[in-house]
Amino acid sequence: MNLRELTERVGAVNLIPEVGLTEATIERGYASDLLSDVLASAPSGGVLVTIQVHMNVIAVAVHAGLAAVIFASDRRPDEDVRQRAVEEGIALFASSDSAFDIVGKLYALGVRGPLA
Amino acid sequence: MKGWRADLHIHTALSPCAMDEMTPPAIVAAAIECQLDIIAICDHNTAGNVAAVQEAARTASAPLTVIPGIEVTTREEVHVLGLFASVESALAVGEAARQTLPAVTEISKRFGDQYLFDASGEVVGEEGKMLSTATSYTLEQTVGLIKGNGGFAIASHVDRPSHSVMSQLGLFPAEVDFDGIEISWVGVQLGRDSQFEWLNLPMTTSSDSHFLSEIGSGFLSITLKEPSFGELMSAIQQMQGKRCFVA
Numbered sequence: 001m002n003l004r005e006l007t008e009r010v011g012a013v014n015l016i017p018e019v020g021l022t023e024a025t026i027e028r029g030y031a032s033d034l035l036s037d038v039l040a041s042a043p044s045g046g047v048l049v050t051i052q053v054h055m056n057v058i059a060v061a062v063h064a065g066l067a068a069v070i071f072a073s074d075r076r077p078d079e080d081v082r083q084r085a086v087e088e089g090i091a092l093f094a095s096s097d098s099a100f101d102i103v104g105k106l107y108a109l110g111v112r113g114p115l116a
Numbered sequence: 117m118k119g120w121r122a123d124l125h126i127h128t129a130l131s132p133c134a135m136d137e138m139t140p141p142a143i144v145a146a147a148i149e150c151q152l153d154i155i156a157i158c159d160h161n162t163a164g165n166v167a168a169v170q171e172a173a174r175t176a177s178a179p180l181t182v183i184p185g186i187e188v189t190t191r192e193e194v195h196v197l198g199l200f201a202s203v204e205s206a207l208a209v210g211e212a213a214r215q216t217l218p219a220v221t222e223i224s225k226r227f228g229d230q231y232l233f234d235a236s237g238e239v240v241g242e243e244g245k246m247l248s249t250a251t252s253y254t255l256e257q258t259v260g261l262i263k264g265n266g267g268f269a270i271a272s273h274v275d276r277p278s279h280s281v282m283s284q285l286g287l288f289p290a291e292v293d294f295d296g297i298e299i300s301w302v303g304v305q306l307g308r309d310s311q312f313e314w315l316n317l318p319m320t321t322s323s324d325s326h327f328l329s330e331i332g333s334g335f336l337s338i339t340l341k342e343p344s345f346g347e348l349m350s351a352i353q354q355m356q357g358k359r360c361f362v363a
Contacts, residue, residue: 034193036250039218054278055133056248059227 001025001109003047003068003091010105012070012093015082021091022067029111031103035060042066043114047106049099053077058084067091072099120343122154122336123147124183125197125272125298125322128165132228132248134326139237140165140172142328148178150332153343156199156322158185160247161213163206164232170203171235181343187272188213188262189248190255195272195279197298198262201345205265212261216252217245224248255281256292263293268349270296270320274312275303288315296320296352296360301334304363318355336360 003021007014014021028043033052042048044065050057053075061069068091071077076094077085085092095102126143127134147155157166166184173180184206185199200206220230220243230243253261262269271281274297281288296318299309304321312319323333338360340347352360 034250036191036193039249052278059224059248062226063221063223 006047006106006109006111007068007070007093009109010070010095010102011097012095012102015071015076015092015094016086019086019089019091024067026067026111028114029103029106030114031099039063041114046114047111049102049106051075051099053081055081055084057081058088058090061090062088068093070095070102072097072102117339117341119337119339120153121151121332122156122338122343122348123150123152123323123325123332123334124154124156124185124199124320124336125158125187126155126325126331127159127187128157128169128233129229129231130162130165130233130243130247131159131326132224132230133160134228135328136229136231137328138326140169140233140235141237143169143331144172144176144180144182146328146331147180148176152180152332152335154181154183154348155331156183156185156197158187158197160187161189161210161217161245161251162186162243162247163203163210164243166206167203168233168235172237175235179343183345183348186210186213188253188258189250189279190253190258191250192255192284193250193279194255194281194284196255196258196262197270197272198265198267199270199345199349200265200267205267209261209265209267213251213253214243214245214247217247217249220244220246255285255289259292259294268295268352270294270298272298273300273303273324275299275308295349298322300324304334304361307363309359309363313357316357318352318357319359319361320352321361334361337362
């Protein structure tokens with residue numbers, strides 16, 4: 001399932017409509033709020049679910065080669081963070097669901113964690 | 117005895133998140149213009165520019181005490197300030213911290229330069245470790261590392277929603293032996309300091325400057341015989357549960 005379809009099914013809002021979404025199939029995901037852990041373990045081409053909205057999320061997402069970040073529990077990044085994501089071409093979404101529920105929905109749609 | 121102004125948390129352009137304008141002479145000039153008497157240089161996970169700022173201050177137009185410092189990122193991604201009597205102590209903590217960090221990559225370079233300067237502000241090198249990420253030290257180990265090197269350990273911006281003890285751990289761990297807590301200057305304006313009185317630790321504030329224009333936006337007003345590290349720390353230590361700034 002591609003990112004558009006996946007995030008629509010999960011009910012997440014696109015925070016960066018000005019950036020085109022990748023058509024690639026999203027197969028992997030990761031959930032963590034510790035950015036050093038995301039840096040070390042998030043799967044390239046995957047989606048990150050987090051409540052961290054700090055600027056460093058964008059740097060870490062670029063570094064890990066993530067396709068998108070979904071902010072859980074209605075947390076929204078500041079505009080400068082959003083702008084940086086526009087520049088870097090990282091798709092950002094927000095949802096009022098908890099990280100637990102978002103991950104559950106993604107899993108039900110076939111997205112899995114990183115390869116062991 | 118005299119009242120002195122101290123801004124104890126200033127980054128140089130060695131921190132990837134700080135602006136390139138944060139050179140030793142520019143920081144010293146901005147501090148003097150803001151009538152600061154004491155500053156501390158606290159870059160992320162390194163003390164590599166402290167000596168250059170101290171040297172820049174020696175030839176400045178007015179007296180300015182530069183305290184060696186560092187802001188360590190713990191394993192839990194909590195920021196902790198260490199302030200020291202000597203550059204050597206700050207460098208020792210910095211070296212221990214940096215050894216646990218991954219190397220800089222082409223991608224991480226895009227998120228900020230990490231410049232080492234001489235006292236005139238010339239770039240003399242670039243840091244090869246990714247200073248923005250977490251070290252391997254736990255919060256307790258980090259405080260131990262700072263104090264083991266004769267330093268003063270302050271929990272950074274405890275009122276802020278990122279990289280603070282409260283944001284990362286949810287509550288204040290009683291077993292960690294902090295010497296003080298820092299309230300962000302924005303938090304001071306909003307009266308958030310009163311939420312932390314119960315910890316019964318000295319409360320500081322600072323500018324946490326990443327831009328030159330931020331220097332002096334938050335500072336301590338403190339009465340000392342002389343603007344030295346020892347005098348300042350013993351004065352702060354006596355302020356258990358009290359503010360070292362004018363709210």
